[in-house]
Amino acid sequence: MITLTEENYIKTIYHLSKHGKEMVSTNALAEAMSTKASSATDMVKKLADKSYVDYKKYQGAILTDAGNKIAINVIRKHRLWEVFLVDKLCFSWDEVHELAEQLEHIKSQKLIDKLDAFLGYPTHDPHGDPIPDKHGDFTLVDKIMLAQAQIGETYSCVGVNDSSSEFLQYLNNNKIELGTKIEVLYKEVFDSSIKIKVNGLEMTVSNSVAQNLYLQKV
Amino acid sequence: MITLTEENYIKTIYHLSKHGKEMVSTNALAEAMSTKASSATDMVKKLADKSYVDYKKYQGAILTDAGNKIAINVIRKHRLWEVFLVDKLCFSWDEVHELAEQLEHIKSQKLIDKLDAFLGYPTHDPHGDPIPDKHGDFTLVDKIMLAQAQIGETYSCVGVNDSSSEFLQYLNNNKIELGTKIEVLYKEVFDSSIKIKVNGLEMTVSNSVAQNLYLQKV
DNA sequence: ATATCTATTTAGATTAGTCTAAAAATATAT
DNA sequence: ATATATTTTTAGACTAATCTAAATAGATAT
Numbered sequence: 001m002i003t004l005t006e007e008n009y010i011k012t013i014y015h016l017s018k019h020g021k022e023m024v025s026t027n028a029l030a031e032a033m034s035t036k037a038s039s040a041t042d043m044v045k046k047l048a049d050k051s052y053v054d055y056k057k058y059q060g061a062i063l064t065d066a067g068n069k070i071a072i073n074v075i076r077k078h079r080l081w082e083v084f085l086v087d088k089l090c091f092s093w094d095e096v097h098e099l100a101e102q103l104e105h106i107k108s109q110k111l112i113d114k115l116d117a118f119l120g121y122p123t124h125d126p127h128g129d130p131i132p133d134k135h136g137d138f139t140l141v142d143k144i145m146l147a148q149a150q151i152g153e154t155y156s157c158v159g160v161n162d163s164s165s166e167f168l169q170y171l172n173n174n175k176i177e178l179g180t181k182i183e184v185l186y187k188e189v190f191d192s193s194i195k196i197k198v199n200g201l202e203m204t205v206s207n208s209v210a211q212n213l214y215l216q217k218v
Numbered sequence: 219m220i221t222l223t224e225e226n227y228i229k230t231i232y233h234l235s236k237h238g239k240e241m242v243s244t245n246a247l248a249e250a251m252s253t254k255a256s257s258a259t260d261m262v263k264k265l266a267d268k269s270y271v272d273y274k275k276y277q278g279a280i281l282t283d284a285g286n287k288i289a290i291n292v293i294r295k296h297r298l299w300e301v302f303l304v305d306k307l308c309f310s311w312d313e314v315h316e317l318a319e320q321l322e323h324i325k326s327q328k329l330i331d332k333l334d335a336f337l338g339y340p341t342h343d344p345h346g347d348p349i350p351d352k353h354g355d356f357t358l359v360d361k362i363m364l365a366q367a368q369i370g371e372t373y374s375c376v377g378v379n380d381s382s383s384e385f386l387q388y389l390n391n392n393k394i395e396l397g398t399k400i401e402v403l404y405k406e407v408f409d410s411s412i413k414i415k416v417n418g419l420e421m422t423v424s425n426s427v428a429q430n431l432y433l434q435k436v
Numbered sequence: 437a438t439a440t441c442t443a444t445t446t447a448g449a450t451t452a453g454t455c456t457a458a459a460a461a462t463a464t465a466t
Numbered sequence: 467a468t469a470t471a472t473t474t475t476t477a478g479a480c481t482a483a484t485c486t487a488a489a490t491a492g493a494t495a496t
Contacts (some may be wrong), residue, residue, distance in 0.1 A: 003452075003453090005452080005453065025473080025474085025476060026473085026475085027472095035454075035455090036454075036455065036456085037473080037474065038454085038455070038456080038457095038474085038475075038476080039453070039454055039455075040474095041474065041475055041476085042452095042453075042454080042475095043453080046452090046453095054488075057461085057474080057475075058460095058461060058462065058473080058474060058475080085329075088336060089329070089332040089333060089336055091328075091332070095328075096457090099324070099326055099329055102325065102326075102486060103322045103324060103339065106317070106320045106321060107320065108317055108320075109308070110309075110313075111303075111317055114307040114308065114309070115307060118306060118307055151474085221482075221483090223482080223483065243443080243444085244443085244444060244445085245443060245444075250448095253483090253484075253485090254445065254484080254485065254486085255443075255445085256444085256445075256446080256485070256486080256487095257443095257484055257485075259444065259445055259446085260482095260483075260484080261483080264447095264482090264483095275444080275445075275491090276443080276444060276445080276491060276492070278492095291473070327469085
């Protein structure tokens with residue numbers, strides 16, 4: 001049996017390793033889990049004992065196929081619950097992450113499959129992230145960060161990197177949501193801020209914003 | 219902060235004390251929690267420290283107002299999730315108890331109020347039990363057990379005592395659900411079994427069944 | 437009223453997850 | 467290449483919830 005804490009560590013290793021392909025250091029893991037490196041080391045050893053990660057002392061950990069499967073299933077649950085909260089219970093996209101962190105640990109394959117059907121088999125969550133299907137398959141959108149966008153081009157907003165409520169509320173305040181069209185007007189060399197046109201209005205966004213907003217060419 | 223385990227003990231004390239009005243012995247509590255008496259003693263002491271129960275050594279424990287409020291809120295969440303699972307996700311009434319045991323611990327007042335609204339403010343769960351409103355208020359139906367029913371009278375099924383999937387599946391197999399009309403024909407003195415007429419068909423139910431089916435006069 | 441039985445509590449140990457502080461390995465700098 | 471700094475691991479301790487086994491309180495029976 002897998003514990004809630006183990007599940008959270010596995011999910012975090014998955015995210016830190018860029019979809020399970022890179023080694024994750026215990027320090028990075030501890031940082032992401034808001035805990036101490038010694039705790040992360042202990043947990044990584046435990047996960048290695050259970051064959052969810054491959055772990056080499058001083059080198060870091062990487063998910064095994066079994067660990068990857070668990071991570072993807074937790075992510076599937078997280079994102080389906082987010083769709084439920086937004087589409088059915090009328091939460092706004094900046095409120096659902098913390099709630100989904102709780103709901104993602106409910107154990108029942110049948111529940112999640114029925115929820116999937118009830119929601120109409122959605123392919124993306126409210127932040128534009130893809131939802132793995134019941135076999136764990138999903139396609140990553142071919143997206144770029146606003147910071148990498150070309151001047152003069154027009155893009156469509158397809159996702160966010162940071163899904164903190166602070167960032168999402170910033171986007172709300174500026175009427176930017178998934179599907180919003182963004183024209184890139186000018187990049188300031190000094191502070192890497194970017195002037196864009198959104199909904200017919202010109203505005204300037206900081207580099208932090210530009211690093212966290214994903215776009216796709218239209 | 220209240221832990222998941224504490225919440226479960228409080229809920230069980232509530233049920234064992236008949237809506238919070240009787241002392242509960244540590245042995246009864248341990249039995250209901252599938253644990254040992256020593257564990258129940260430890261937990262009851264801890265709950266007393268936190269002022270969720272009043273506890274006298276060798277006498278048992280009873281919920282305080284604060285404990286009662288927590289119990290009722292957990293029950294509200296449990297029953298609302300059961301309605302969601304049956305009404306929206308098409309689970310049958312015998313499948314939802316274990317799932318609701320998990321979902322009832324999700325912490326968010328806003329979530330449960332929005333779920334309540336989404337479900338249309340239901341007053342009863344799929345087993346006929348009343349759902350406390352957001353102030354904790356609910357009315358107990360004036361119900362009797364089939365075992366106490368009068369011969370010759372016709373009743374309507376309004377609830378179950380045992381909501382195990384075994385018992386609910388027995389009812390499914392015999393086409394008995396909430397609202398089903400039941401005419402009481404004869405009580406056997408020898409084994410306390412009861413002959414009833416349901417959906418035009420006569421059948422005999424054991425005393426165990428008669429002790430777990432709640433009826434109301436029509 | 438005393439012995440016996442049962443219910444309850446206490447004492448001490450165990451596990452999961454965490455922590456601090458110290459030790460060891462690796463990386464960096466001169 | 468050696469010293470220094472950083473990262474990672476180890477050792478030992480702590481808390482929550484549990485257990486077993488022993489001790490104690492209360493109930494029951496003669």
